[in-house]
Amino acid sequence: MKILIADDEEVSLRILQKILERNGYEVIAVRDGRKAAEHLCDPDGPRLALLDWVMPQLDGPSVCRTVRRKRSQRHVYLVLLTSKSAKEDIIEGLESGADEYLIKPFDPGELKARLRTGLRILELEDNLLEAREDMRYKATHDSLTALLNRGTILELLAAELNRERRDNHSIAIALGDLDHFKLVNDTYGHVVGDEVLAETGRRLLGSVRSYDFVGRYGGEEFLIVLNNCCSDTLMDRAEKIRTAICGSPFRTSQGPISVTVSLGILAGHPTDKRPLEEVLCEVDRALYAAKSAGRNRCCLAPSSQRNTPPET
Amino acid sequence: MNLEHSALEQYVDMAELLHRVEDDRELLMELLALFQEDFPRLRDALHSAVDSKDPIQVERTAHTLKGMLANLSVKHASRLAANVEIAARTGDARRILEAMAELDREEQGLVAAVESFIAGVEP
Numbered sequence: 001m002k003i004l005i006a007d008d009e010e011v012s013l014r015i016l017q018k019i020l021e022r023n024g025y026e027v028i029a030v031r032d033g034r035k036a037a038e039h040l041c042d043p044d045g046p047r048l049a050l051l052d053w054v055m056p057q058l059d060g061p062s063v064c065r066t067v068r069r070k071r072s073q074r075h076v077y078l079v080l081l082t083s084k085s086a087k088e089d090i091i092e093g094l095e096s097g098a099d100e101y102l103i104k105p106f107d108p109g110e111l112k113a114r115l116r117t118g119l120r121i122l123e124l125e126d127n128l129l130e131a132r133e134d135m136r137y138k139a140t141h142d143s144l145t146a147l148l149n150r151g152t153i154l155e156l157l158a159a160e161l162n163r164e165r166r167d168n169h170s171i172a173i174a175l176g177d178l179d180h181f182k183l184v185n186d187t188y189g190h191v192v193g194d195e196v197l198a199e200t201g202r203r204l205l206g207s208v209r210s211y212d213f214v215g216r217y218g219g220e221e222f223l224i225v226l227n228n229c230c231s232d233t234l235m236d237r238a239e240k241i242r243t244a245i246c247g248s249p250f251r252t253s254q255g256p257i258s259v260t261v262s263l264g265i266l267a268g269h270p271t272d273k274r275p276l277e278e279v280l281c282e283v284d285r286a287l288y289a290a291k292s293a294g295r296n297r298c299c300l301a302p303s304s305q306r307n308t309p310p311e312t
Numbered sequence: 313m314n315l316e317h318s319a320l321e322q323y324v325d326m327a328e329l330l331h332r333v334e335d336d337r338e339l340l341m342e343l344l345a346l347f348q349e350d351f352p353r354l355r356d357a358l359h360s361a362v363d364s365k366d367p368i369q370v371e372r373t374a375h376t377l378k379g380m381l382a383n384l385s386v387k388h389a390s391r392l393a394a395n396v397e398i399a400a401r402t403g404d405a406r407r408i409l410e411a412m413a414e415l416d417r418e419e420q421g422l423v424a425a426v427e428s429f430i431a432g433v434e435p
Binding site for chain 1: 331332333334336339342343346347349350372375376378379380382383384385
């Protein structure tokens with residue numbers, strides 16, 4: 001664990017450094033408050049600090065205030081270590097944002113115990129943030145395919161359509177549906193059906209760029225938002241998605257299975273002011289047309305043929 | 313290295329200091345050497361602040377000096393430095409000079425004791 005010590009008095013600095021290093025801390029020692037604030041405001045900086053009160057450039061409480069103002073991502077556990085022992089100093093120090101107040105000269109046992117308290121608090125915060133991130137992921141992703149779930153992909157599509165109109169760039173939408181998927185479930189069972197869906201998720205993600213979005217729209221339906229996609233390359237990109245599915249058989253626990261997908265494609269246009277629902281209806285009709293035309297193909301929605309999106 | 317029976321014990325609470333450095337005698341010697349190096353600088357800065365009649369700087373330097381002495385468990389001298397700090401906070405020039413005179417008297421013996429202690433234990 002990295003720890004910052006800030007003190008302009010050499011004896012104090014050296015004792016702290018030695019005791020902390022002996023206890024496994026990675027010590028960063030500075031001799032003024034400004035340098036301390038710089039280290040602590042760095043998102044990759046130490047999250048544990050021992051600060052003297054009286055220091056050149058910036059005093060301990062000012063360092064605490066600066067850190068609390070600037071760094072909000074992760075908590076930094078700040079300990080003021082000072083020979084100022086008056087009640088009003090302690091109150092001022094804690095009010096400035098310090099988590100702990102220790103009076104010099106310190107007892108090494110107490111110092112280490114107080115730092116362990118800080119470590120427990122930081123660990124608790126880490127666990128909470130991890131749990132929050134885990135919940136956020138579960139709330140936005142489909143557990144089977146690891147793709148975005150329906151709610152999230154629709155939210156992103158709405159946001160991208162707005163951005164398209166505002167920033168005058170072009171997006172495209174692909175709605176894909178696995179062909180004869182019911183047959184997979186009926187022939188091989190739902191476990192294999194799930195394996196096919198999971199592999200579809202992986203192949204779809206592998207066929208788009210990092211700034212495109214892929215979500216599970218329904219049972220075996222997938223919605224893909226292609227950002228910065230111009231009319232010249234649209235069908236090539238749609239074909240890349242289609243061939244990612246049909247290009248090679250899916251390896252399942254019941255052996256290889258050939259899978260294909262039909263895709264309805266819609267090229268967005270900045271002048272297209274239709275609500276999301278209408279846009280989805282049109283791409284759904286294009287998907288239906290792809291199915292009617294024999295499946296395992298991409299079909300472009302009529303409005304995409306009328307409106308030519310601008311080059312990007 | 314006989315720390316417990318030296319002239320330094322007149323000034324330093326050796327038991328407390330050894331506890332603070334977790335019985336690391338090598339570190340203790342290093343700290344005394346740091347004191348030897350840093351103390352004259354702080355003392356000169358303090359005198360210079362007093363001569364320039366700058367109570368804020370006197371308070372600040374006396375505070376640092378007090379901290380250094382306290383960390384080394386030099387308790388009496390640390391209290392005398394604290395007196396200078398308090399006197400500077402009042403801004404009373406006469407009180408500052410009186411507190412300084414007491415600190416000066418104490419520090420002469422302290423510096424000599426540290427010097428002879430280091431000289432005695434160095435090979």
